[in-house]
Amino acid sequence: AQRVTQPEKLLSVFKGAPVELKCNYSYSGSPELFWYVQYSRQRLQLLLRHISRESIKGFTADLNKGETSFHLKKPFAQEEDSAMYYCALSGTGGFKTIFGAGTRLFVKA
Amino acid sequence: NAGVTQTPKFQVLKTGQSMTLQCAQDMNHNSMYWYRQDPGMGLRLIYYSASEGTTDKGEVPNGYNVSRLNKREFSLRLESAAPSQTSVYFCASSEALQGRYGYTFGSGTRLTVV
Numbered sequence: 001a002q003r004v005t006q007p008e009k010l011l012s013v014f015k016g017a018p019v020e021l022k023c024n025y026s027y028s029g030s031p032e033l034f035w036y037v038q039y040s041r042q043r044l045q046l047l048l049r050h051i052s053r054e055s056i057k058g059f060t061a062d063l064n065k066g067e068t069s070f071h072l073k074k075p076f077a078q079e080e081d082s083a084m085y086y087c088a089l090s091g092t093g094g095f096k097t098i099f100g101a102g103t104r105l106f107v108k109a
Numbered sequence: 110n111a112g113v114t115q116t117p118k119f120q121v122l123k124t125g126q127s128m129t130l131q132c133a134q135d136m137n138h139n140s141m142y143w144y145r146q147d148p149g150m151g152l153r154l155i156y157y158s159a160s161e162g163t164t165d166k167g168e169v170p171n172g173y174n175v176s177r178l179n180k181r182e183f184s185l186r187l188e189s190a191a192p193s194q195t196s197v198y199f200c201a202s203s204e205a206l207q208g209r210y211g212y213t214f215g216s217g218t219r220l221t222v223v
Contacts, residue, residue: 009149034211044152044199046211086151090208096142096167097208101151 002027004089006100013077014108021072021103023061023087029095033063033070034088036099044086047072057081077107111135115200115215122190122222130185130218132200140203141183142167142212143175145196152199158183159206190222 003026013019025031035047048056050063050070061072070087087100113134122128134141139160144152154167158177172194174186183202187194197219201212 006151032207032209036211043216044201044212044214046213049211051209092207095207096154096157097203097212098154099144099152101149 002089002091002095002098004087004098004100006085006087006103008103009101010104010106012106012108015079016076019074019077019081019105019107021085021087021105023070023072023100025068025070025087025089027068027089027091029091031063031065032090033061034090034097035059035061035070035072036086036088038084038086038102040083047085077105079107079109081105082107113200113202113213113215115198115218117218118216119219120221122187122220124191124222126190127186127188128190128220129187130198130200130220131182132184132215133182134200134202134213135181136202136213137180138202138204138213139180140206140208141177142201142203143173143183143185144199144201145169146199146217147196155185155198157206190220192222194220195222196220 005024033050036044037047038044090097116131142157143155156175158164161180200215
């Protein structure tokens with residue numbers, strides 16, 4: 001079954017520390033992975049897509065098909081990174097995007 | 110440049126009351142979606158519309174109905190609200206069903222059913 005797992009509900013780091021938000025997926029086809037961010041009481045926004053291999057706000061994510069993972073990383077966390085982060089999986093053939101349960105990142109001063 | 114607009118932003122209903130959540134997008138997207146967001150459960154798909162004139166059930170459709178009024182508008186109706194429908198509702202749109210380029214979300218509707 002298709003599934004997106006974010007094992008950490010809450011991740012707390014100090015400002016300037018590296019951060020990694022984990023995402024694992026299960027999908028039999030060729031996946032397309034995304035990270036979305038939701039700042040306090042705001043709408044979800046697309047942060048990055050694996051197909052574009054981009055870096056947004058210092059965040060990067062690499063698709064590892066062998067480990068079926070798409071972890072989100074940033075070398076130096078900032079207080080403004082505090083938010084809810086959702087990993088999402090899309091596929092082919094009319095497959096709708098499914099979302100993980102989310103990880104709340106809290107960056108402490 | 111509004112993107113996806115949802116109304117209302119907040120609503121309190123009594124059990125058994127009905128209401129319609131409105132959603133409109135101005136990006137000429139073909140596909141539209143309704144999600145609910147609950148703590149610890151992430152986003153769950155209620156209904157979706159792959160293109161104008163079509164609608165389909167998602168993961169949690171019970172207690173809801175939808176209408177794709179035209180390409181721009183996709184409404185969600187609660188016929189008889191229940192406390193279990195207390196949630197934050199998000200409308201989203203994408204160019205195509207696969208959402209290859211990601212989804213654009215509305216600002217959400219915080220619904221409380223008492």
